[in-house]
Amino acid sequence: MQTNLSPNDIERLRREAKQISRDEGCTYTEAINRQAVKMGYPNWALMQHAVSTMPRRFPIFDRSLDEMRQAFRKVKGLDGMRDADTAMRRQMPDLSTQFANPMSALEYARDYLELALSLPRFDPHMHSVAWIEMRVLLPYVFEPLTGTDRFIVLGRDYKPLGMANREDHIDYEAYKNLHVHLPAAELSQATRHTDYKPGYLHGVNPMAGRKYAAALLKQIETVIKLVSKYERSNEQRQGAHRQA
Incomplete structure (x- = not known):
């Protein structure tokens, strides 16, 4: 079921x-x-x-197909702007602290990518909202936390998943909502593919084309199954951290 x-x-x-x-x-x-x-x-x-x-996990990704189509288009008024990327990022909400747990973040990413792939044309403009969102909202790597058996889920900017700000130094330990306890061997098996070390999801930028985005979606679905397998013990650990 x-x-x-x-x-x-x-x-x-x-x-x-x-x-x-x-x-x-x-x-x-x-x-x-x-x-x-x-x-x-x-x-x-x-x-x-x-x-x-x-x-319900929180937050839930909820966007219409028309809204996603609009997100793929070039944002108006950016021509000649010195740093259009930063300007767009400053308008994005920070979801990194809102995700209840890693499963919330991963399911949000899965739902985002499924909707994006349902568009007849998968070609986000480099000055579009979707271009930034795919760097911020889609998982890139399960980064090991030094001296622990935990990993943190990061986006392509090596920031906690959902964080648009890429300028400030971030203490990964502060984002316990995105920490996950997984056996390294199982994570290695789930993320194994050519040219990228274990822990990294499909490394080719999903904005490069539909086949790359589809490959990333397949890996997201694989790690969701793995994280779900250990979710109960992760929640118990997080509860212990909150009570400490």
Whole structure:
């Protein structure tokens, strides 16, 4: 049974059901119930009820396809600006301290990339909001914390995932909400690929093209499964830290 379905997951299942209905000539109700069965539920109504009662991770990525399409476009008014990148980053919210735990951050990244890949054209402008977001919101590496058995999830700027500010020095120890305890051998296996050392997700910049973004999404889904496997013990450790 599929749990922790996000709003984007529900919307994707609806879109797929509409396509199934058109392709196979069945009713939308039949198609949507088949989608629920595929997720491990008896029917769509029971799946929606189950999803509505599940504990929500925070924050949840919620953006329409049109909004994502707009995010891919060049931001107006940046021509001639000395540092357009910094100007855009200053307008972005800092999610690094808002993520409840590493799973929240990873699922947010997964949902972001799934929606981006659903666009007919995957070509973010280098002066677009999406270009910056993909550096900030998508995981790049599980960085080991010196002298511990913990890792912290970082974006491409080597800042805690969700942090747009890349100028200040950051103490990784302060971001315990993004710390994860994982066996190094299992993390190495989950992130193993050519040319990059273990701990790094697919290294080619996802802005370089759809195939690279799709490869990164596949790795995000793999590490989500791994982090989920150890999530309970991680939460118990975090609770102990808060009580100390």
